[in-house]
Amino acid sequence: MSGCCAAHSSPRSHTGFSCGGFNTVRTRSISTATALAVLFSSAALSVVAAGTASAATAHVTSPGGIVADGPLKRVFLGDSSAGTVAVTDYSGAVLGSVGGVTGVSDLAVSDDGATVYAAAPQIHEIWAIDAATLDVRTRYTVSTSYGPRHVAFSGGKVWFTYGDQWDGDLGSVDPTVDPASGTDPVTLTQFPTEGTGSGIWGQGLLDTDPSQPGILAVGETGLSTDSMAVLDVSSGKPALVAYHNGDYTLNNGIGDIDLVPGGTQVLVNGKDRDAYADGKFKAAGSYPDGQFADVAPNGVLAQVNGGKVLTYKPGATLPLHTYDLGTSRTAALTWAPDLTKVFALVGTGVESGGYNLKVLSGPTLNNPTLTLNAPSTATRAKLLTVTGRISASVALPAGVQLQVTRTDLDSPNGKALPAVTVKADGTYSFNDTPPAGGTVTYKATYAGDTDHSAVSASDKVAVSRTATTLSLNNNGKVYSYGADVKFTAHLGTTYKNRTVEIWANPYGGDKPNKLLKTGTVDSSGNISATVDMTRDTDVTAVFKGDARYAPKTVKSTGYARVKVSTAVTKNYKKAAIGSHTYYWFHKNTSPVVTTTMTYYPGRKQRLELEVYYNGKWYATDGSPQYFALASNGKSAVSLGAPGESGIKARVRAAYINNSSGDNVNSNTYSDWKYLYFSN
Known part of the structure; x- marks a missing residue:
């Protein structure tokens, strides 16, 4: 370089030595092998046989029908997307599945529970599936361009709807006819329109009722106000029992239709009861607002209303049982034939997340409402009062008793308190003196009866605890890299718990908080753990509390320097000048300073260069500068040659917290290395 460090110059009037960084860069290439496996199989062979129940929750992406099989105690779910x-099974555990039922839209089960029928409108077929083995028995072709869409089993036949919006109709499959016999088991155009002035537009909804064999309800779907009918199919050919022409007097469109046991009513859209007689329909009352429903064989209604499923006794206005599902995305539901459960396809909460099968137990039991109110805070060992109320839409027995438990740190599994008798107005209260502090939970439970399901309610009380003392030494101290430092925690007075944990959380996101030690303090209240100080470290002592003394946590931060050294090369000798040893260089030789420092990703060393002038050391212009460390922790810097003799200089490396690219260590400086330039 030029003679920028000449002795006659001011040390601030020049740029000093030139500095060029040398880093070894290692490159690597990564090759990724991707294996793709594609499975081709025919629809008829894509069957997983039913077997042992798995823990998986039944899930569908796009609901395509739900039906419960009473004899086998199974639930069948169609997924039109898949x-x-x-x-x-009745617990909701998956037993198996049948694939290839393209676009499946609805399901029905035979009266004996032996066969499940699936409508597959995209391939214009009805599948007969063995309900026990899941074998596909028969695939019936329906000669239509639209459907079949909805299916029902009644009078020994499978009934289905098909057709476009302006030309809907009814067809049937006779499962006793073998397609190989030459006789087609599928019969179309069976809605009895000739001479009646009746008919449907669109692919109508269907429903049956086991207490009314051979009766079929049909709901039109093609218009803004829809027609509906009840048909007698017991003879194998539909006969019109009642018909309503859509005229806005009974509905503004039909999204759901159910036969009501008793043979005199249908339920429309989960809400409106329409009676039929003498071939006509008329309004006969309604349930509270709902969207759709299913009616049990005994007439109890299971209704979807927003985010809830509610059951009602026939004609009731107050719900029998209420299930809060937490989402309004319930797509379908059906009763278990034995009335013990309702099965619902409930949205996951994410619009595109599909639907899970929910099993709702005890639907014919009235579920009471129970409240329990405890004070939010209380003093340990002082009397407190808990109050509450129980109510039900079906009258509760007189003298109802509630079981009461208290759960606290002394009784983590709960301790039974005296039972409390409910007053005639449904209210109750009891007193208690909490022996333990912390979170105390009071729980009241009604066990239920022949008409009511069990119900419980609870509330939490923050009960006071005494503060203890906890300390931890060595806060703020700085240590050499790799020093083994003993941190000692001291615990004051407590009740039963004398355990303390000591944790070490090194700076930097790549190392987690680590439990160093957990144990009982000694007779002096002390417990210690050793930390290898390679980084700045937050050391934490934790007392988790007990029944009378509150938890406490204290933190002590210890700081760790890095390892740093420098090596000077290109000199021709070393010799003392005054009290310092100097590296001697010819004036046209550029010294190379190699720094070795504890490595950390993205870390840089700071290099300082000073020259001696008129009895003082001065930093050269541009000094200090930062240079990246290689992955081996080294950084080699060429200082440049001054081109003049008689120059004294010195150099050192440092790690500076944050400025060196990270904050995991504390400021550390190497020793000065002294340089002299001669001719």
């Missing part, structure tokens, strides 16, 4: 029919 083209599958899955089967679960």
Whole structure:
């Protein structure tokens, strides 16, 4: 370089030595091998046989029908997106599935529970599936361009609807006819319109009722106000029992239709009861607002209303049982034939997340409402009062008793308190003196009866605890890299718990908080753990509290320097000048200073260069500068040659917290290395 460090110059009037960084860069290439496996199989062979129940929750992406099989105690679910029919037990555990039922839209089960029928409108077929083995028995072709869409089993036949919006109709499949016999088991155009002036537009909804064999309800779907009918199919050919022409007097469109046991009513859209007689329909009352429903064989209604499923006794206005599902995305539901459960397809909460099968137990039991109110805070060992109320839409027995428990740190599994008798107005209260502090939970439970399901309620009380003392030494101290430092925690007075944890959380996101030690303090209240100080470290002592003394946590931060050294090369000798040893260089030789420092990703060393002038050391212009460390922790810097003799200089490296690219260590400086330039 030029003679920028000449002795006659002011040390601030020049740029000093030139500095060029040398880093070894290692490159690597990564090759990624991707294996793709594609499975091709025919629809008829894509069957997973029913077997042992798995823990998986039944899930469908796009609901395509739900039906419960009473004799086998199974639930069948269609998924139109996947083209599958899955089967679960009554707990909702998946037993198996059938694939290839393209666009499956509805399901029905035979009266004996032996066969499940699936409508597959995209391929214009009805599948007969063995309900026990999931074998596909028969695939019936329906000669239509639209459907079949909805299916029902009644009078020994499978009934289905098909057709476009302006030309809907009814067809049937006779499962006793073998397609190989030459006789077509599928019969179309069976809605009895000739001479009646009746008919449907669109692919109508269908429903049956086991207490009314051979009766079929039909709901039109093609208009803004829809027609509906009740048909007698017991003879194998539909006969019109009652018909309503859509004229806005009974509905503004039909989204759901159910036969009501008793043979005189249908339920429309989960809400409106319409009676039929003498071939006509008329309004006969309604349930509270709902969207759709299913009616049990005994007439109890299971209704979807927003985010809830509610059951009602026939004609009731107050719900029998209420299930809060937490989402309004319930797509379908059906009763278990034995009335013990309702099965619902409930949205996951994410619009595109599909639907899970929910099993709702005890639907014919009235579920009471129980409240319990405890004070939010209380003093340990002082009397407190808990109050509450129980109510039900079906009258409760007189003298109802509630079981009461208290859960606290002394009784983590709960301690039974005296039972409390409910007053005639449904209210109750009891007193208690909490022996333990912390979170105390009071719980009241009604066990239920022949008409009511069990119910419980609870509330939490923050009960006071005494503060203890906890300390931890060595806060703020700075240590050499790798020093083994003993941190000692001291615990004051407590009740039963004398355990303390000591944690070490090194700076930097790549190392987690680590439990160093957990144990009982000694007779002096002390416990210690050793930390290898390679980084600045937050050391934490934790007392988790007990029944009478509150938890406490204290933190002590210890600081760790880095390892740093420098090596000077290109000199021709070393010799003392005054009290310092100097590295001697010819004036046209550029010294190379190699720094070795504890490595950390993105870390840089700071290099300082000073020259001696008129009895003082001065930093050269541009000094200090930062240079990146290689992954081996080294950084080699060429200082440049001054081109003049008689120059004294010195150099050192440092790690500076934050400025060196990270904050995991504390400021550390190497020793000065002294340089002299001669001719």
